[in-house]
Amino acid sequence: MSAEKTYEEFYNVLRKAGGAIPVIHNDALFALIKELLTPEEAAVAGLMPRKSITAEKLAETLERPLEDVRTHLEAMTDNGVLHAKRNKEGQYKYSLLPLLPGIFEAQFYRGTKTDRDYRIARRFKDYLDGVIKLRDSLPEPLPAPSTSYFRVLPIEEEIKTNKTVFPYATLSKFMEQIQDIAVGTCFCRHHAILVDEKDDCGVSHKNCMAFGDAAIFMSERHNGRLVEKEEALEILKKAEAEGLVHCSANTSEELVFICNCCSCHCGILGTAKAASHASSILTSGYIANVDSQLCSACETCIERCPVSAISMDDVAAVDSEQCIGCSLCVSTCPTGAIELIAKSDTRTPPETLLDLEAVMRQK
Ligand code: SF4
Numbered sequence: 555m556s557a558e559k560t561y562e563e564f565y566n567v568l569r570k571a572g573g574a575i576p577v578i579h580n581d582a583l584f585a586l587i588k589e590l591l592t593p594e595e596a597a598v599a600g601l602m603p604r605k606s607i608t609a610e611k612l613a614e615t616l617e618r619p620l621e622d623v624r625t626h627l628e629a630m631t632d633n634g635v636l637h638a639k640r641n642k643e644g645q646y647k648y649s650l651l652p653l654l655p656g657i658f659e660a661q662f663y664r665g666t667k668t669d670r671d672y673r674i675a676r677r678f679k680d681y682l683d684g685v686i687k688l689r690d691s692l693p694e695p696l697p698a699p700s701t702s703y704f705r706v707l708p709i710e711e712e713i714k715t716n717k718t719v720f721p722y723a724t725l726s727k728f729m730e731q732i733q734d735i736a737v738g739t740c741f742c743r744h745h746a747i748l749v750d751e752k753d754d755c756g757v758s759h760k761n762c763m764a765f766g767d768a769a770i771f772m773s774e775r776h777n778g779r780l781v782e783k784e785e786a787l788e789i790l791k792k793a794e795a796e797g798l799v800h801c802s803a804n805t806s807e808e809l810v811f812i813c814n815c816c817s818c819h820c821g822i823l824g825t826a827k828a829a830s831h832a833s834s835i836l837t838s839g840y841i842a843n844v845d846s847q848l849c850s851a852c853e854t855c856i857e858r859c860p861v862s863a864i865s866m867d868d869v870a871a872v873d874s875e876q877c878i879g880c881s882l883c884v885s886t887c888p889t890g891a892i893e894l895i896a897k898s899d900t901r902t903p904p905e906t907l908l909d910l911e912a913v914m915r916q917k
């Protein structure tokens with residue numbers, strides 16, 4: 555089979571792998587794919603089933619030598635194209651990562667600056683710019699999806715006084731139960747630096763977290779540093795102080811990762827800021843509410859809000875369509891004039907990442 559044909563086959567499985575952005579058949583995507591995989595690797599990945607599979611089973615299915623198949627699977631895992639998880643027998647089961655979130659994150663989480671990193675960062679930028687250009691050229695904006703891929707985690711202290719506390723919005727219970735936590739480099743901010751060294755907004759870079767099996771995977775394959783809970787909580791506190799928004803996949807029972815996002819480099823938060831309806835793109839299930847009697851019009855909250863949801867008349871006013879319920883304004887209001895209140899139209903997110911991906915694939 556020709557190299558072009560193997561990349562076409564890989565494109566076909568990548569297209570069906572899910573994720574939060576479209577996988578469009580264009581030159582920019584194929585330039586990226588060719589940077590990510592050799593033709594030999596694409597020939598293996600292009601024949602992988604959607605469900606995870608051992609090297610033994612895939613070699614048997616493809617009727618190819620086991621060591622040959624395993625070598626390619628391992629190389630693609632180390633290069634952030636595949637996910638690998640050990641089964642009860644200790645064998646790795648491999649599966650293809652979606653383009654984003656998935657392959658993008660696995661390229662830049664390790665925070666390195668190799669020649670390959672620079673090339674892939676440029677290829678991703680070209681592809682993502684093309685997706686944005688295509689979206690902006692549509693005669694009508696795309697309708698907001700009924701289920702978002704991402705959601706916001708509010709600062710827990712700020713919802714404790716509210717009558718409604720969604721169990722999935724509280725981090726502390728989850729952090730009590732979780733065993734494995736890995737911390738790596740913010741892939742969005744690192745990607746930006748690889749494209750342009752001057753593109754640095756000055757906030758911390760080492761604060762991207764993975765949990766459970768994802769933490770083990772990130773520590774084994776992508777330079778993730780395993781940390782104790784106390785250090786993880788300190789990192790989250792520092793992110794809040796820096797005005798970063800905790801974002802995760804829109805799941806209610808399983809928490810696989812937490813990104814600490816700035817609206818200048820996170821594609822999702824940046825898109826939400828630019829929209830006039832950020833809460834339909836991502837939300838915590840809460841919105842900020844200002845008590846006009848307590849507001850001193852100091853404008854601290856306007857500076858603090860990452861999606862420009864607050865304006866000033868005589869007192870601060872929150873745009874409920876734009877507020878994503880991050881609570882960054884609540885924690886810094888000097889007069890205690892802002893509280894978080896539950897949104898009336900909030901729906902409980904899918905339980906697990908697999909459930910979420912199944913919902914996204916139905917669209
Ligand atoms: S930070 Fe508080 S007091 Fe200052 S303008 Fe905003 S709501 Fe009003």
Ligand code: SF4
Pocket residue numbers: 841842858859860861862863864872876877878879880881882883884
């Ligand atoms: S108004 Fe407050 S809670 Fe809403 S998005 Fe802005 S900072 Fe976050």
